[in-house]
Amino acid sequence: AQSVTQLDSQVPVFEEAPVELRCNYSSSVSVYLFWYVQYPNQGLQLLLKYLSGSTLVKGINGFEAEFNKSQTSFHLRKPSVHISDTAEYFCAVSVTENNDMRFGAGTRLTVKP
Amino acid sequence: KAGVTQTPRYLIKTRGQQVTLSCSPISGHRSVSWYQQTPGQGLQFLFEYFSETQRNKGNFPGRFSGRQFSNSRSEMNVSTLELGDSALYLCASSWGPYNEQFFGPGTRLTVL
Numbered sequence: 727a728q729s730v731t732q733l734d735s736q737v738p739v740f741e742e743a744p745v746e747l748r749c750n751y752s753s754s755v756s757v758y759l760f761w762y763v764q765y766p767n768q769g770l771q772l773l774l775k776y777l778s779g780s781t782l783v784k785g786i787n788g789f790e791a792e793f794n795k796s797q798t799s800f801h802l803r804k805p806s807v808h809i810s811d812t813a814e815y816f817c818a819v820s821v822t823e824n825n826d827m828r829f830g831a832g833t834r835l836t837v838k839p
Numbered sequence: 840k841a842g843v844t845q846t847p848r849y850l851i852k853t854r855g856q857q858v859t860l861s862c863s864p865i866s867g868h869r870s871v872s873w874y875q876q877t878p879g880q881g882l883q884f885l886f887e888y889f890s891e892t893q894r895n896k897g898n899f900p901g902r903f904s905g906r907q908f909s910n911s912r913s914e915m916n917v918s919t920l921e922l923g924d925s926a927l928y929l930c931a932s933s934w935g936p937y938n939e940q941f942f943g944p945g946t947r948l949t950v951l
Contacts, residue, residue, distance in 0.1 A: 762942075769843070769929055769942035816882060826895040827872065827940065829882035 728753035728819045732830035740838050741809055747802040747833045749817030759800040760818040760827070761791055770816065776800065787811070812837045841865065843932050843943035851949045857918040860946045864911050864932030870894075871913040872940060873905060876927040885928075888913055889935070917948075925950045 733748040751757060758777050762770040774785025781793040791802045800817060817830040844863045852858050864871050872895075873885040884897040888907035905915040911932070917924055927947050931940035 767944075769944045770931075771942070772939050775939060818882075826884055826887060826897075828884060829874075831881040 728755075728757060728821050728828050730817050730819050730828055730830035732815075732817050732833050734833050735831065736834045736836065738836045738838060739807055742806050744805050745803065745807050745811075745835065747815050747817075747835065749800045749802065749830060751798050751800065751817075751819045753798075753819060753821060755821050758820045759791075759793060760820070761785065761789070761800070761802050762816045762818060762829075763787075764814045764816065764832075766813075773802070773815075807835070807837045809837050809839060811835060843930060843941050845928075845930050845943040845946050847946060848944065849947045849949075851951060852920050853951050854920055854922060856920050857916065858920060858948060860915045860917075860928055860930075860948070862913045862915070862930030862932075862943060864913070864930075865941055868932035868934050868941070869911055870933045870935055870938075870940075871907055871911065872931045872933075873913070873915050874929040874931065875899075876929055876945070877925070882929070885915070920950045922950050924948065 729752050731750045739745045760775045761773040763773050764770045773789050774783045776783050776793045784790045789804050814832045816832050818827045820827045846861045870889045872887040874882050876882045887895040891907045902918045907913045927945040929945045931942045933940045
């Protein structure tokens with residue numbers, strides 16, 4: 727079965743600094759990869775997804791991620807963060823044909839002024 | 840377009856009781872998935888329903904069950920509640936395979 731590892735449980739960063747949230751996956755078949763964000767007391771919102779094609783994926787709120795098949799990674803990046811980006815970020819993987827989505831443990835991004 | 844709605848938003852039960860949570864997907868979405876979120880275990884997949892059929896199931900005991908109606912609304916039932924069932928239960932809907940899942944705000948279940 728597929729699985730996801732988010733390498734950092736917490737990432738503190740200053741406002742306007744760049745950030746990278748790391749995600750590695752394992753699967754024996756082709757995968758679909760997702761990043762979701764969760765603000766306090768809310769459900770999850772999709773930031774971006776990789777299904778096929780270009781390995782560099784751009785999402786909402788200025789985030790992007792790069793699919794690296796050889797390193798089985800899907801790291802999330804933003805060149806300049808804002809206070810409003812403070813939230814929990816989840817990487818998720820799904821295999822073909824179903825919505826059996828497996829989530830990582832989450833990374834708490836805290837943006838400080 | 841209305842988003843995914845979940846009722847109730849908050850629920851308090853005692854051990855041994857049973858509970859039913861409801862999820863109304865976005866209009867036109869036929870797939871509904873359920874997840875349990877806890878601080879210790881994170882987000883865990885419970886099951887997915889598509890066109891009234893359970894298509895996938897996570898690694899949860901049989902006390903956790905669900906169903907989907909012809910209008911795609913889904914219910915999740917937990918019987919014989921345990922303290923460890925306290926969690927945020929999230930429902931997500933999508934049009935079908937490979938499509939983005941849209942999440943509801945969740946139902947916060949507290950078991951005393």
